[in-house]
Amino acid sequence: MASDVEIVLQTLPRIHFALRTRGVSDPERGVEVSEHQARILGLLDEDDPAMVTELAEVMGVTASTMSLNLKRLEEGGWITRDRDPADRRVMNVRLSPAGARIREGLGELDVARVDALVRTLRPEERRVALRALVALAEAADALRARGGAASWSADSDREGA
Numbered sequence: 001m002a003s004d005v006e007i008v009l010q011t012l013p014r015i016h017f018a019l020r021t022r023g024v025s026d027p028e029r030g031v032e033v034s035e036h037q038a039r040i041l042g043l044l045d046e047d048d049p050a051m052v053t054e055l056a057e058v059m060g061v062t063a064s065t066m067s068l069n070l071k072r073l074e075e076g077g078w079i080t081r082d083r084d085p086a087d088r089r090v091m092n093v094r095l096s097p098a099g100a101r102i103r104e105g106l107g108e109l110d111v112a113r114v115d116a117l118v119r120t121l122r123p124e125e126r127r128v129a130l131r132a133l134v135a136l137a138e139a140a141d142a143l144r145a146r147g148g149a150a151s152w153s154a155d156s157d158r159e160g161a
Contacts, residue, residue, distance in 0.1 A: 017076055019109045019117060024102050026078075033102055040066075040107045041099050044079060049092035067091075078102060 002010070006085035025032040033041065043058055044050055056066035070093060073079045078099035095103060121129060 001118070015117075016109075019113045021105065021108050021110045024105045026098055026101055028101060029098065031076065033076065033078065034074075037069065037076075037078075038102060038106055040069055040073065041078060041095065041103050044093060044095045044099065046095045046097070046100055049084075049094050052091050052093060054094065073099070 022035055024035075024038040025034050040055065040059065043055055052066050052070065053063050055070075056063045059066065061069075070079060070081060074081055076098075078096055080094050081091050082095050084092050119127060
């Protein structure tokens with residue numbers, strides 16, 4: 001039987017995957033990027049550069065495949081690539097302002113998908129599920145207020161459940 005932690009780790013990503021926005025477009029240019037490209041943009045930052053090999057590893061592709069994807073994103077104006085001054089063999093990848101606009105839309109859930117999901121539940125299932133989500137959100141707020149898991153004490157585990 002799975003532990004409580006395993007259940008959360010297995011279910012929340014499935015729910016998020018099912019409900020997340022699929023197509024993401026640049027709000028200024030109206031140009032849409034693919035879901036795969038959006039995932040790459042989600043790994044990047046405007047200030048802290050990422051290396052091609054790191055990105056390839058996270059995405060589970062080869063460095064050459066990642067380079068091809070990055071070339072397309074650079075041509076679209078969503079990223080910048082430049083050689084690391086300390087090691088010219090390393091290519092640094094950063095979000096451009098246009099890429100940052102795309103990234104802002106990545107975490108959003110698709111309202112229509114959320115509605116469709118909720119409507120699939122019977123009324124009692126819906127009430128239980130929504131109460132559970134509220135309880136998890138409140139626990140997350142409390143965890144964040146305490147400074148994260150490192151400061152969460154064993155005695156905060158209510159009723160030992």
